[in-house]
Amino acid sequence: MKNKDTIIYEAHGNLYLNITNRCTADCVFCIKRYSDGVYGYNLRLSKEPSLSEIIKELSEQELSKYNEVVFTGMGEPLVRLDVVLEISKWLKIRGIPVRLDTIGHAKLLYPERDVSVELADSGIKTVSISLNAHNANTYNQLCDPRYIHAYEKMLEFAKDVSKSGMELRFTVVNLPVVDIDKCKKIAKEYCADFKVRSYSASS
Ligand code: SF4
Known part of the structure; x- marks a missing residue:
């Protein structure tokens, strides 16, 4: 494995951004x-990279050779919302599609802000939310979120994402305690794309 402090890496024809190791789960x-x-x-960061x-x-x-630029990495990008917004605006000007992978705790992190509108305005095209479970109990067991009612608030944020005109995707990890069919139904209810990730590929 290469040296730590990787900020940008490529795979699957995409360019991935690793801007923090912090997380709300x-x-x-x-x-x-x-x-x-x-x-x-x-993807271990000895310090978080600055915006510049x-x-x-x-x-x-050479950004044009990638399908999309994705905020992901080993942490929750939205703990650095303002950095996400600035980078997204920079990429929007250059016509690069941007996706955000998130645990979806935006309404708990920033109760006073309309995060989905800010993300949409900045140019984010797709938001992929880690649904992770078919109910709150399983979610809490698997994800140990920092907040109470995190599952419900994540689902509220998902609604906001669609209302703001961005494409919504839910992901789950293929674990025995996760009812994949129920998760698929939730995704259908929310008109979201749905992706099942294997345990080893999760991030
Ligand atoms: S897998 Fe869970 S704990 Fe790890 S970065 Fe993603 S949301 Fe955070």
Whole structure:
């Protein structure tokens, strides 16, 4: 595995951004429990990259060769909402599609802000939310969220995402305690795309 402090890495024709290791959950399947990163990239950050450091690294990439730029990595991007917004605006000007992968606790992190509208205005095209479970109890067991009512608030945020005109996707990890069919139904109710991730590929 390469050196730590990877901010940008590529895989599957996409360019991925790793802007923080902080998170509002502590999932049992989190990659940081059993690895330093993915695809041979070490995603441990000795310090969070500044906005200008991230933009500098992005400027050095040939962005047009990627399908999309994705906020993901080993942490929850929305703990740095203002950085996400600025990078997204920078990419929007250059016509690059942007996706955000999130645990979906935006309404709890920023109760006074309309995060989905801000994300849509910044140019985010797709929001992929880690649904992770078919009910709150299972969600709490698997994800140990920092907040109470995190599951319900995540679902409220998902509604906001669709209302704001962004594409919505739900993901779940294929674990025995997760009722995949029920999760699929929830995704249908929310008119969301649905993706099942394997345990080893989760991040
Ligand atoms: S899997 Fe994602 S949401 Fe869960 S603890 Fe890890 S970084 Fe946070």
